[in-house]
Amino acid sequence: MNSESSSSTQKSTESHYEGYRFYTETIEVTRMSALAFFEAGGDEYLGKRMYWQNREKTFTLVGIGHAHVLSTNKATGRFKKIKDDWKNLCKQIVNEESSVQPVLFGGFSFDPLNSKSSEWTRFPQAYFAVPTFQLVLKGEQAFVSIHLITEQQESYAEFDAMRKERDKLIHAAQVSEVDKYDKPQATGRIELRKEEYLDSIQQVTDIIKAKKVEKVVIARTLKLEFEHKFSPSSALYQVSNEQPESFLFGLEAEEQFFFGATPERLVKVEDQKALSTCLAGSTPRGKTVEKDTELGEALLKDPKNRAEHQFVVKMISDVFEANCSRMVVPKLPKLMKIRDIQHLYTPVEGELKPGATLFDLVEVLHPTPALGGEPKLKALQMIREHEAMNRGYYAAPIGWIDAKGDGEFAVSIRSALLDGERAYLYAGGGIVADSTPQSEYDETWVKFRPMLRALGGQLSDES
């Protein structure tokens, strides 16, 4: 079926912004696989694609091509820069009549002050784009928008060519089969700087015991090697199968692809209502129902994990207190059970005060003590000094915002960077006074599991 017969064309609009002209058109189309649409852009737009699906699977977003990039390599003021640039661009691009808004999608690095050299060669400190072709799946509906942001005076011919390109992408996605991807098979697996990681946990635990800081999250990297390259679409497909109950995200920067399936929301804003998630404290799933319940109950009572969790609840509650006129925080954590792991989980919600925006919340929340520590700045300093890696975009905010200011950011854990025939996997854990190197090391293996299965990196005796 082509898009013409299945679509209702909405009004095309044209507007102006500081010398730019903004042309947009949105059509409703027959629902298609978002992954197939992402894949369809792989020839012409490789390196300029993005993918997002919320945890509830009620909202999926795919971006193909860059209509406009907002990015910076500055260490300070990066949140404000993206926020201000987006605000300026939005003055012209809000289309109140449209059922979907143009979206800005991207992310921030974990810590721009970390100067260790790393595999993150293509990602600036903040990297966002308005896609040229935007697919939104909302409920049962599917919308495809074209965005053209140009300094040229007369771009109707260009826009017409883009309509043809859009129809090609839609057609390719509607007729494709997405379950055709073979599972990648890693040929090598290397634990990078393992001894340094174990030593750093001991050092950090000693510093916490000396009461110089309360909690610090320490992470490590696992490198997988492959004989052949495999596509970002295949990587997304595999990881979504391995951990379906999560946010699914993917962000290309030239030939590098950062992706993952994370259970952790940083913050969502919809009509001034804000939602965040405190997620910290972990235990594996049990093989039987009885064992699983036993492990979950033990986690709920465990002082070490409750301490890890409580720092996060306190910090997020304080941020909401300052930015919301009304808020709700449950007194006790619940369990969040996902395929390989169970976590302590406390949802937080509030009504934003007038003037408070999604980017403001992202800036003050990042990193929560689930990924940084407590107190925040001291913990960041300790991570810079003691952690034997540069996190790049791991453990950082990734997500989208629309022209009305609604949007959602997840915390990019359970993630990997795909770089040619290599993939770098990341996992960490919250270190508190009674952490031990061995138990934290074991916890990272549980967190690596879904990504390892997705990329064929598990050893033969692992599942």
Ligand SMILES: C=C(O[C@H]1C=CC=C(C(=O)O)[C@@H]1O)C(=O)O
């Ligand atoms: C740092 C990670 O997880 C965080 C989120 C949930 C539970 C955590 C924990 O129990 O340590 C971590 O704070 C990771 O997955 O790499």
Ligand SMILES: [Mg+2]
């Ligand atoms: Mg932990």
